[in-house]
Amino acid sequence: MSRSTPRLPHQTDDIFLTDGGTETWLMYKRGFELQKFSAFHLLNDERSAKALREYYTAFANIAVKLGTSFIFDSLTYRASRDWGALLGYSTEGLAEMNHKCIEFYRECAAEAGLAAENTVLSGCIGPKGDAYRLNKGLTAESAESYHREQIDTFKAAGANIVTALTLSTTAEAIGVAKASAEAGIPSVIAFTIEKDRKLRSGETLKQAIETVDRETSNAPAYYMINCAHPVDFGPALANEDWANRIRGLRANASSVAHGTLCKLGHLDEGDPEELARQYVDIRAAHPKMNVFGGCCGTDYVHVEKTGRALLAAA
Known part of the structure; x- marks a missing residue:
């Protein structure tokens, strides 16, 4: 199996690990100031690039130790046109950075000795606007047009899959x-939900997944939930066909609501062992889930504990 065609989560029941809350780790653990909550441009600075290499290589080392696959993700979360423009990037400069991020993942995998068949390069996409405010003017057509630019860049860079995180519509x-689908690269859709266990748009997970599948002829390879806590999204799951489309979880370390969490001014890392147990319980009820990482407040400590707990329970 070549480096360009690793196995993907929807093609196997094996466990895949992915990264944690990149931005919160950079801010609170390494003291970097993130303009527009963006991390990709830090690769242009020697000191911050070194910290990012430490971060991603630590995850890859965990995957090597545990014998799992690893999905490199998240660094390009805000490397799309509008966010890039706010940071002073031209279209060409932004494309160059997206390529640079995918190549950076390759370097981290090689440094850790992660096997090619266990190395998944994901082109991470974030929302066009703020993830926690409804962009009422964004239609499916305008979203397709907007995100196509970054997706085409990921395809050209050799990404294996595209993951859209923290979507709320x-x-x-x-x-x-x-x-x-038009670019010919598998997509993953990760929704985030509120304390009422619905998307910010008011839809339930069931409604959202069934709507996207209906309107796209089941185009997403699978779905995920991110930037929420198991105490909120766990009860929203059900033993129904739509829930079987969810294969991945990237939970926040804390159960505090999004709005409050953003205003704390410090890192809430929660309890990594408790989060690992919650993941194990959810997978026991929903065995098709096989992608596990973290979001705000998590890092490689949380992911290693989760990976060990899941493998012990398998």
Whole structure:
């Protein structure tokens, strides 16, 4: 199996690990100031690039130790046109950075000795706007047009899959899925939910997944949940067909609500062992889930504990 065609989560029941809360780790553990909550441009600075290499290589080393696959993700979360422009990037400069991030993942995998068949390069996409505010003017058509640029860049860079994180509307999810299908690269849609166990748009997970699948002819390879805590999304799951489409979890370390969490001014790392146990319980109820990482407040400590707990329970 070549480096360009590793096995992907929807093609096997094996466990895949992925990264944690890159931005919160950089801010609170390494003291970097992130303009527009963006991390990709830090590769241009020697000191911050060194910290990023430490971060991603630590995850890859865990995957090597545990014998799992690893999905490199998240660094390009805000490397799309509008966010890039706010940081002073031209279209060409932004494309160069997206290529640079994918190549950076390759370097970290090689440094850790992660086997090619266990190395998944994911082109991470974030929402066009703020993840926690509804962009009511964004239609599926405009989302498809907007995200196609970054998706085409990922395809050219040799990414294996595209992952859209922290989506809160079906319109944007439909746009990403359609653009990815047109580009010929598998897509993953990760929704985030609120304390009422619904998307910010008011839809339940069931409604959101069934809507996207219906409008895209089941284009997403699978779905995920991110930037929420198991106490919130766990009860939203059900033993129904739509829930079987969810294969991945990237939970926040804390159960505090999004709005409050952003205003704390310090890192809430939660209890890594408790989070690992919660993941094990959810996978026991939903065995098709096989992608596990973290979001805000998590890092490689949380992911290693999760990986060990899942493998012990298998």
